[in-house]
Amino acid sequence: MSLNGKLVASMEVKCGGHLFHDLYQTSSHHVSNIDKVHHFNIHEGEDLKAGSVIGWKYTHDGKVKVTKQLIEAVDDEKKSITWKVLRGRYVGIKTEDTPKPITLLSLMIDITRDLEGHLHKI
Secondary structure: OOOOOOOOOOOOOOOOHHHHHHHHHHHHHHHHHHOOEEEEEEEEOOOOOOOOEEEEEEEEOOEEEEEEEEEEEEEOOOOEEEEEEEEOOOOOOOOOOOOOOHHHHHHHHHHHHHHHHHHHHO
């Protein structure tokens, strides 16, 4: 048995969402030059296309961590990328006692803010 659910955050950004989509889809390897991400690589596939497997090395809660993700879908019209975590801290959560990944959501919000700052400089 595993737990399912969504943790959602919303924030307003001043640059267009298409810039984030383009950055992640065509230049993801540059994210590690911009922010708290130390390394990005593609394990399987090409770029960020459906079916590709990617990996990130990053710092979270003061520790270096690694995650591996499957790109499930890329929608250029809606400017969205959907992925599934294959390896990392929150894979296989089994009990209701496991804390919700609030600090991980905070990390993603921080990365988004930093990326927005970078995109404004371009």
